[in-house]
Amino acid sequence: MRPYFADLPKTALGAAYWLFAVYLLLPLALMTAMSFKDASFVAFPITDWTLNWYAQVLNDKQFIEASLYSIGIALATTATATVIGVWIALLVSTEGIWGKAIIFALACLPAVVPGLINAISMRIFIRTVDIPTGTAAIILSHAVHAVPFVVIMVLTRLRSMPANLVDAARDLGADRFVAFLRVTIPYLMPALLGGMIFCVLTSIDDFVRTFFLGGYKPTLPMLIFAKVQGACRRKSTPWPRSCWS
Amino acid sequence: MVDTTTMQARSTGSLRVPRYAGWIGKAVGSGLYRHTIGRLADSRRARLALLAGVPLFWIAALHIGPIFQMGRISFMADYPQAPDGGSAYTLANYELFFSDQLYFMPFIRSLIFAAVVTISTLVIVYPVAYYVAKIVQPKNRMRALLLLLIPFWAGELIRTFSVIMLLANRGAVNVALRELGFIDRPIPMLYTSFSLSFGVIYLLALYMLLPLYSAIEKIPTPLIHAAADLGAGPFQRFRRVILPLSKDGIVSGCSLVYLTSVGVFAAPLLLGGPNTVIFPEVIATLFHSSNDKWPEGAAFAMLLLAVSLSTVGLFMRVIGGRSVRLM
Numbered sequence: 299m300r301p302y303f304a305d306l307p308k309t310a311l312g313a314a315y316w317l318f319a320v321y322l323l324l325p326l327a328l329m330t331a332m333s334f335k336d337a338s339f340v341a342f343p344i345t346d347w348t349l350n351w352y353a354q355v356l357n358d359k360q361f362i363e364a365s366l367y368s369i370g371i372a373l374a375t376t377a378t379a380t381v382i383g384v385w386i387a388l389l390v391s392t393e394g395i396w397g398k399a400i401i402f403a404l405a406c407l408p409a410v411v412p413g414l415i416n417a418i419s420m421r422i423f424i425r426t427v428d429i430p431t432g433t434a435a436i437i438l439s440h441a442v443h444a445v446p447f448v449v450i451m452v453l454t455r456l457r458s459m460p461a462n463l464v465d466a467a468r469d470l471g472a473d474r475f476v477a478f479l480r481v482t483i484p485y486l487m488p489a490l491l492g493g494m495i496f497c498v499l500t501s502i503d504d505f506v507r508t509f510f511l512g513g514y515k516p517t518l519p520m521l522i523f524a525k526v527q528g529a530c531r532r533k534s535t536p537w538p539r540s541c542w543s
Numbered sequence: 544m545v546d547t548t549t550m551q552a553r554s555t556g557s558l559r560v561p562r563y564a565g566w567i568g569k570a571v572g573s574g575l576y577r578h579t580i581g582r583l584a585d586s587r588r589a590r591l592a593l594l595a596g597v598p599l600f601w602i603a604a605l606h607i608g609p610i611f612q613m614g615r616i617s618f619m620a621d622y623p624q625a626p627d628g629g630s631a632y633t634l635a636n637y638e639l640f641f642s643d644q645l646y647f648m649p650f651i652r653s654l655i656f657a658a659v660v661t662i663s664t665l666v667i668v669y670p671v672a673y674y675v676a677k678i679v680q681p682k683n684r685m686r687a688l689l690l691l692l693i694p695f696w697a698g699e700l701i702r703t704f705s706v707i708m709l710l711a712n713r714g715a716v717n718v719a720l721r722e723l724g725f726i727d728r729p730i731p732m733l734y735t736s737f738s739l740s741f742g743v744i745y746l747l748a749l750y751m752l753l754p755l756y757s758a759i760e761k762i763p764t765p766l767i768h769a770a771a772d773l774g775a776g777p778f779q780r781f782r783r784v785i786l787p788l789s790k791d792g793i794v795s796g797c798s799l800v801y802l803t804s805v806g807v808f809a810a811p812l813l814l815g816g817p818n819t820v821i822f823p824e825v826i827a828t829l830f831h832s833s834n835d836k837w838p839e840g841a842a843f844a845m846l847l848l849a850v851s852l853s854t855v856g857l858f859m860r861v862i863g864g865r866s867v868r869l870m
Contacts, residue, residue, distance in 0.1 A: 307777065308678055314670040315687070322694045322748070325705035328715050332708055386598040395591075401598070407606045410798075412806020412851060414823045415844045418830060419609035422841060426612050442605045474590065475580050476571055503698040506808040510830070522700045526707070526813060 361521065368518040371433065372501040375440040379497045380490060382441065383448025390449070391456045402449075409446035416443060417510040424511065432513035439507040444500055448493040455489035456482075610848075617842035636842035646825060646843065653822035654850065656736070657804040660743050661797050664751045667744065668796075672755035673785070677764065688756065695749045703813050706742040707733060734816030742814040743804050750803060751796040758792025759785070794862050798855045805851040822847055 336346035355361055389395065390402045408416060420439040421431075429435050463485065467477040483490075505519040512520060570576055583589040616622050620631040640646050671691070679687045694702060709715050710732040717729040732738050762785060770780045808823045815821070826847070829840035 311670050311674040311678055315674040318667065318671045318748075319690055322691060322745070324715075325702070325709045325745070326694055326697055328708055329701070329705040382598070382601050385594075386602070389594050389598045392591075392594060395595075401602065404602050404606055405598075407610075410802055410852065410855075411610070411848060412802050414806040414808045414826065415613075415848050416609075416806075417808075418826065418840065418844050419613040421830065422613050422616055422837065423605075423609035438605070445601070473571075473581060475583075499696070503700075505699060506806075509808070510827075519698070519700050522704075523809065523813075526700065526704045 360516075361518075364516050364518045364521040367515060368502050371436055371440065371517065372498045374437045375444060375501040376494050376497040378437065378441040379444035379448050380494055383445045383493060384452050384486070384490070386445065387449045387452035387456055391453060402453075405449050406446040408442050413443075413506045417507045420507065421510045430513070431511050432515070435511040436508055436517070439511050440497075440501040440504055443504070443507065444493075444497040447496050447500075451489045451493045451496075452486055455486050459485050613841045614845055616838055617845045619838045622837045622841075636839045637846070639839060640843060640846060649820050649822045649825045650843075650847070652820075653805060653847070654854070656740070656743075656821055657801050657851070660740055660747070660804045661801045663740065664744050664748055664800050665793065665797060668748055668751040668755060672752055672792075673759055676756050676759040677762075677767075691752060692749065699746060699809060700813075702746055703742055703810055706738070706745055706814065710738050710741065733814065734819070736815075736819045739811060739815045739819050742810050743807055746807075746810060747800045747803055750799040754796040754799070755789065755792040758789040758795075762788045790862060794859055797858065801855060801858075802851060805847065 331344060333351055334347045334349065335344045336348035336350065386401075386405045390398050390405070392398075395401075411419075417439065420435070420442070424431070424435045424438070429438070459482070463481050464477050467481045468474070472480065503519065505523060508517050508520055509523075516524070571581070583593060617636055618632045618634070620633045620635065640650075675684060675687045675691075697705075707714070711717070712729040712731065712733065714733070716732070717726070720726045721729070766784055766788070767780055770784045775783065806823055807821075808827065811819060811821055811824055815824075822843070826840050826843050829836045829843065
């Protein structure tokens with residue numbers, strides 16, 4: 299095996315990998331170092347060290363509240379998106395249904411629409427149907443964004459499921475609903491877990507949808523955005539928001 | 544067939560309802576269940592309705608609805624409409640876009656920016672993905688990949704902030720260069736198109752890495768060996784064997800990065816400057832400076848959506864990948 303690869307520029311590729319790893323990790327390492335800096339402004343070099351900032355953050359009521367709010371939104375998003383995602387995947391995987399390809403394509407639509415456009419169209423939509431900006435709107439938009447990914451993960455898993463598992467359960471006397479609960483759902487568990495982790499992460503991290511759909515209560519990314527902007531620059535955002543004062 | 548026999552058995556009562564262990568068993572055994580879900584599950588019509596109802600409603604209302612409504616508003620003269628306005632549809636919002644450089648230039652800039660970011664990401668990430676997929680020993684492969692995935696757990700804004708600290712006038716790069724004596728005064732890197740592209744590539748590299756990795760990993764290594772046996776040099780092997788076989792990964796990676804970078808919003812606010820205003824900022828301003836500019840904003844968003852999706856569609860046609868795989 300080796301001789302064939304001997305002439306490949308292996309070392310160059312290895313170097314590319316390690317350079318890339320440094321590129322990805324260095325900024326975060328620098329930021330971590332900065333969080334221990336004993337000074338009130340963000341700049342290098344770091345001469346004195348302190349744990350003070352962490353103590354301050356842990357005592358910051360606004361920060362704690364924003365974190366809890368973000369976590370709550372993420373949990374609600376995950377529950378909604380998982381249920382709907384599994385439901386759509388089941389529909390798409392059912393045999394003998396007309397227009398499955400179209401349903402699947404439309405189910406994936408929010409994944410290919412750029413985030414900003416997604417957020418704006420949702421903003422227009424919730425105004426049309428009279429949902430106020432705030433928690434419900436944020437959860438809805440996060441769920442819409444997450445559903446395609448859940449559908450894809452669950453479908454991939456469903457396609458690998460032997461059909462006779464459900465048949466066996468039916469033969470043993472389970473009706474279709476029980477077979478679904480006791481056979482299909484446990485089989486889907488890995489995909490469900492993956493989907494849920496994805497939902498939580500994207501929801502907690504989301505900025506642009508919350509920016510357009512949020513009320514005056516800041517989520518964690520909104521709070522971080524406000525702080526970063528306050529720390530780094532004075533260029534104003536497109537419009538003022540009272541929660542940033 | 545199974546359906547009818549169970550149903551008959553149940554209605555005549557000759558067969559006892561099956562019993563299961565645990566709470567599911569208790570719930571299923573109850574009369575309430577048998578008369579509601581139990582009956583639904585036995586009828587094909589009801590089952591289909593149950594299966595299709597919620598998903599179709601969700602897709603129609605929340606996947607299509609918002610885009611449709613945005614498209615409708617983009618043709619309106621003003622929104623919300625005046626009470627006596629009736630249906631005042633117009634093309635003025637689209638004409639505005641083509642008549643004013645203030646709107647046109649950021650749009651072009653956005654498309655060029657996204658294209659440059661996509662190509663740079665592809666060029667940067669391809670060797671890395673190849674290294675992890677083909678050269679790292681299989682037992683270390685997951686570890687090599689995970690090392691690269693760590694930063695992506697940190698979140699969009701956090702990573703943007705860390706890029707700021709790297710590139711700022713008193714950031715790590717400038718301070719290091721000054722300490723080493725290469726420069727006297729800091730190179731202004733932040734708030735330029737350089738910092739913006741640097742940051743966006745940093746944010747989006749993962750979307751390129753994963754599809755590329757999974758595509759390259761699927762290439763059978765014997766094929767590469769065969770090409771070598773037949774006398775192909777490293778470059779020829781790459782061009783004639785590896786590159787065509789990783790086409791699927793290239794197409795999905797590029798589509799994902801392109802579509803995301805066209806609509807990138809937080810990064811330009813934090814990393815961009817007055818010379819790097821790209822289209823999302825323009826759209827956002829229209830939406831929130833005051834409420835009466837929604838139709839213009841909707842029209843601009845529709846344009847961005849149409850152009851970016853058709854660019855990706857065209858790209859997929861030309862390169863000939865079978866489909867966009869998101870994972």
